[in-house]
Amino acid sequence: MSTPLIQVTNLVKHFSAKSGLAGGGGNVVKAVDDVSFDIFPGEVLGLVGESGSGKSTTGRLILRLLEPTSGRVTYGGQSIFDMPKNDLRELRKQMQIVFQDPYGAFNPRMTVGAIIGEALELRGISGAQRRSDTSRFLEMVQMPANVANRYPHEFSGGQRQRIGIARALAVEPQFIVADEPVSALDVSTQAEIVNLLLDLQQRLSLTMLFISHDLSVVKVLCDRVAVMQHGKLVEVGDSQQIFAAPRMEYTRELLDAIPIPDPARARRAA
Amino acid sequence: MAEPLLSVRDLQTQFNTDDGVVTAVDHVSFDLAPREILGVVGESGSGKSVTSLSVLRLVANPGKIVGGQILWKGEDLLKKTEAQMRAIRGDDIAMIFQEPMTSLNPLYTVGNHIEEALALHQGLHGQAARERAIQALEEVGIREAPARYSSYPHQLSGGMRQRVMIAVALSCNPDLLIADEPTTALDVTVQARILDLMLRLRTEKEMAILLITHNMGIVAKLCDRVVVMHRGKIVEAATVNDIFAQPRHPYTRDLLKSIPTLDSAPKTRLATVQWHPTPQQDAHSNLVEVAPGHRVSAWVAGG
Numbered sequence: 001m002s003t004p005l006i007q008v009t010n011l012v013k014h015f016s017a018k019s020g021l022a023g024g025g026g027n028v029v030k031a032v033d034d035v036s037f038d039i040f041p042g043e044v045l046g047l048v049g050e051s052g053s054g055k056s057t058t059g060r061l062i063l064r065l066l067e068p069t070s071g072r073v074t075y076g077g078q079s080i081f082d083m084p085k086n087d088l089r090e091l092r093k094q095m096q097i098v099f100q101d102p103y104g105a106f107n108p109r110m111t112v113g114a115i116i117g118e119a120l121e122l123r124g125i126s127g128a129q130r131r132s133d134t135s136r137f138l139e140m141v142q143m144p145a146n147v148a149n150r151y152p153h154e155f156s157g158g159q160r161q162r163i164g165i166a167r168a169l170a171v172e173p174q175f176i177v178a179d180e181p182v183s184a185l186d187v188s189t190q191a192e193i194v195n196l197l198l199d200l201q202q203r204l205s206l207t208m209l210f211i212s213h214d215l216s217v218v219k220v221l222c223d224r225v226a227v228m229q230h231g232k233l234v235e236v237g238d239s240q241q242i243f244a245a246p247r248m249e250y251t252r253e254l255l256d257a258i259p260i261p262d263p264a265r266a267r268r269a270a
Numbered sequence: 271m272a273e274p275l276l277s278v279r280d281l282q283t284q285f286n287t288d289d290g291v292v293t294a295v296d297h298v299s300f301d302l303a304p305r306e307i308l309g310v311v312g313e314s315g316s317g318k319s320v321t322s323l324s325v326l327r328l329v330a331n332p333g334k335i336v337g338g339q340i341l342w343k344g345e346d347l348l349k350k351t352e353a354q355m356r357a358i359r360g361d362d363i364a365m366i367f368q369e370p371m372t373s374l375n376p377l378y379t380v381g382n383h384i385e386e387a388l389a390l391h392q393g394l395h396g397q398a399a400r401e402r403a404i405q406a407l408e409e410v411g412i413r414e415a416p417a418r419y420s421s422y423p424h425q426l427s428g429g430m431r432q433r434v435m436i437a438v439a440l441s442c443n444p445d446l447l448i449a450d451e452p453t454t455a456l457d458v459t460v461q462a463r464i465l466d467l468m469l470r471l472r473t474e475k476e477m478a479i480l481l482i483t484h485n486m487g488i489v490a491k492l493c494d495r496v497v498v499m500h501r502g503k504i505v506e507a508a509t510v511n512d513i514f515a516q517p518r519h520p521y522t523r524d525l526l527k528s529i530p531t532l533d534s535a536p537k538t539r540l541a542t543v544q545w546h547p548t549p550q551q552d553a554h555s556n557l558v559e560v561a562p563g564h565r566v567s568a569w570v571a572g573g
Contacts, residue, residue, distance in 0.1 A: 050457035051428075186313040187484060188543035191528040195539045202537075213457065216530040220540060239536055257462040259487030261529050263510045266490040 003077075004038035005175060005207050006062060011035045011071035013057055031057045033231035034071075041174075044201060044208040046222035046239065048215060048254070054231040055211050059177045062209065063095050064088065075175070093122055096173040100180040102164030106152040112138075112163055113148030119170035137166040141196060158189035165196065175207045182217060194220055215258060219243055227251050274301035274341070275445060275478050276325065281338035283317075283324045294320040294333065296502035297555040304445065307472060307479040309489040309510070311525075312499035318482045321499070322448050325480070326363060327355050361391040364439035368451040370431035374423040380407070380434050381419040384441045391442040406437040409474075411467055429460035436467065440475060450482040465491055486529055490514060495563070498522050501547070503555045508564040518566040520545040 013032040032054045039045045049055045060066045062073055064080050073080050075091060083091065099105050106115055116134045120126075125133055135145035141162040152160060161181060168176055178197065182190045194217060201208055201221075212218050218225060219239060226236040227250065235248040246252045260266045283295035295317045302308050312318040323329045325340055327347060340347040342362070347355065359365075367373050374383060384403035388394040394402055400419070407415035410433040423431055432452060439447055449468070453461040469492060472479055481492060489496055489510060497507040498519065506519040517523045527541040534540065550569075557565040 050459065187486075187525060188313060188528055191530070191540040191542045194530065195542065198537065198539060214530075215458075216532055216534060219532060219536060220530050220534045220538065222536075243532060253459060255532065257458040258532060259462070259465065259485065259491045261486040261490050261514070261526070261531060263490045263514055266487065 002040055005041045005076060006039040006209075007072075007074045008038070008058075008062065009036050009072040009074075011058065011061060011073065012069045013054075013061055013066065014069045030231045032061065032068075035228070035231075035233045037226050037233060037236050039175075039207060039209060041207050042205045043223040044210050044221055046218035046225040047209055047211045047228065048213065048218055048225060049228035049234075050213060050254075052230075053228040055228050056179055058228070059097070059179055059209055059211050063092075063097060063177055065097075093171050094174045096168035096171055096176050098161075098164050098168050098176060098178040098181045101157070101184050102160050102167075103152055103157075105164065106160075108152060111149055111151055115152070115163065116148070116167050116170050119167050122171055133170070137170045140169060140200065141166045156189070157185050158193060161185065161189075161193050162196065165193075165200070169200065169204070173206070175209075177209045177211065179211045180213070181210075183212065183214065190217070197221060215243075215255060227254070273303075273344075275304045275306075275343060276302040276480070277339075277341040278321075278325065279339040279341065281321065281324055281340065282336045283320050283329055284334055284336050286332040286334070293502050295324060297338075298499075298502075298504055299338075299557075300497050300504065300507060302446070302478050302480060305472065305476050305478055306495065307481060307493045309481045309483060309493035309496040310499060311483060311486065311489055311496060313484060315501070316499040317502040318499050319450055322365070322450055322480060322482050325448065326359055326365060328359075328365075357391070360387055360439075360444070361442050362444055363446045363448065364442065364444040365448040365450070366432070366435045366439050366452050368454050370428070370435040371423060373435060374431060376423055378422075379419065380421050380423070380426075380437075383434065383438045387438055387441050402441065403437075406441045407434070409440065409471070410434075410437045411463070412437070427460075428456055429464065432456060432460075432464055433467070436464075436471070440471060440477075443475060444477060446478045446480065448480045448482070451484070452481075453488065454483075454485070461488075468492065486514075486526060487531075498525070501552065503567075504557060504565075505570075506564075506566045507557065508561075512561070512564050516561075516564075518560055518564070519570050 011032055012034055015029045015031050035058060047055045047058060061068050068081060113134050116137055117130050120130050120133050134148055138145055138147060143162050182193050185193060198221060210221055222239050225239050225242045227234045229250050234250050242251060246255060278298060278300050281295050281298045285292045285294055298321055310318045310321060320329060324335050329335060335348060381403050384406055385399045388399045388402055404415045404419055407418055412418050412433055453464050456464065465488060468479065483489060493510045495509050496513045497504045500521050506522045517526055524543040524545050528543055530540055554568060556568045558568045558571045559565050560571050
């Protein structure tokens with residue numbers, strides 16, 4: 001096996017929670033509780049779990065969008081939490097994030113062209129090159145070049161997700177965190193975006209952390225799967241092994257809870 | 271089939287927008303038998319939610335029901351006065367939504383919600399209402415119901431809130447529960463328990479369920495029959511077994527093929543929905559019966 005691109009070691013993130021109306025208590029929520037795993041170059045690691053399991057927090061810590069309580073994340077051997085701001089800025093060009101609803105992450109007053117152009121600028125691309133690159137990245141997500149003059153609100157959820165992916169790709173990252181990128185989409189649109197991610201990941205040899213609560217989508221996209229529950233890593237392994245023979249009871253429970261789109265089997269399970 | 275509980279006939283609901291009239295529900299007809307679970311499936315914009323809101327005459331402006339009949343136990347709901355409709359809503363037909371937090375009043379306790387329904391529809395007050403409310407909470411599987419009776423919505427988890435919504439909806443023993451994406455916001459393990467609860471209550475309470483969903487897995491688990499909607503029209507209607515085993519409409523077929531499942535092949539592209547109606551296909555909403563209880567767009571059947 002090759003050297004990991006990302007190593008997560010004993011990662012911990014606590015949030016102080018003020019419980020109740022009076023704000024008393026001051027409990028600590030262990031959102032991420034001593035989590036360790038590796039992500040290898042060119043692989044898609046699925047990070048699954050239910051709401052509150054800590055999967056999104058883990059994704060944000062790996063990008064250093066959050067500071068950890070303790071623990072270590074290395075990217076290409078460099079510790080990202082010890083990195084000076086300037087080095088971090090350089091590193092960020094190699095890491096991108098795709099959100100569940102990219103609409104919330106777009107400036108509504110910027111055209112699609114300006115949104116992607118801003119990402120290109122990070123790589124020092126301007127002028128005519130910027131225009132042709134914008135078209136190239138739009139084409140990559142199967143959008144016509146003329147959408148560059150339009151605004152995010154003019155697009156459907158699936159089209160917005162394509163624009164969000166184009167923006168992430170424009171930075172030419174090695175690594176992408178995709179946080180529930182298809183959860184808000186209709187079934188038919190979901191299949192299109194899953195196919196797009198699958199194609200792009202293979203074509204560009206992207207390394208990806210795919211965060212999802214939908215194990216069926218994870219099965220299609222991921223090489224390996226990590227399962228989280230209550231901030232802890234429950235199980236990590238090859239996708240095939242996890243789906244065929246999960247070792248942990250909790251993973252089995254998650255798999256069994258998925259309603260099967262086949263009346264004969266769905267009813268037997270019930 | 272027994273006398274239908276609900277018979278929707280040629281329903282048309284339109285929205286007047288700045289860009290003209292949008293027909294959200296286009297000549298929709300279906301029957302629902304007592305104790306039957308009917309799934310209405312479709313993607314966003316297919317008209318499935320507007321159909322369910324139309325049944326209760328809850329379509330808000332600029333939406334308007336412009337034609338058809340909604341026969342409830344043989345009587346047309348479109349001819350009822352608003353006062354008569356208020357008596358039917360909650361009492362005969364109850365509804366639950368995707369996000370219970372927006373339907374629950376943050377300043378009301380769990381008990382207040384149920385007692386409000388009981389006072390309005392059954393004239394129950396005081397100790398009798400309290401006992402009935404606690405019983406309703408127990409029926410939906412809420413543990414320590416007497417303690418939860420005094421909780422506020424924000425103190426409950428998402429799954430617990432949906433149970434409370436169901437308890438409120440069922441407190442007046444409706445004959446029909448309309449459930450619009452009732453588990454979409456919930457985790458899968460919680461979803462599985464809520465679906466089991468709905469199946470159990472259907473039997474215990476002898477009520478019918480009109481289930482609006484985009485999730486074919488939930489349809490397979492819960493429904494007796496299914497109608498598939500696309501752009502405001504029903505394109506296919508059949509028993510759940512027929513829909514999955516012998517889908518006739520190209521849209522239904524594409525939709526079923528595009529769903530990722532635990533049997534999907536890893537690292538393999540998913541099938542996508544290829545079918546788009548021609549203007550001619552889009553203009554027609556009539557269905558023909560191709561097998562007993564199996565209706566499909568007339569042009570598919572060659573009619």
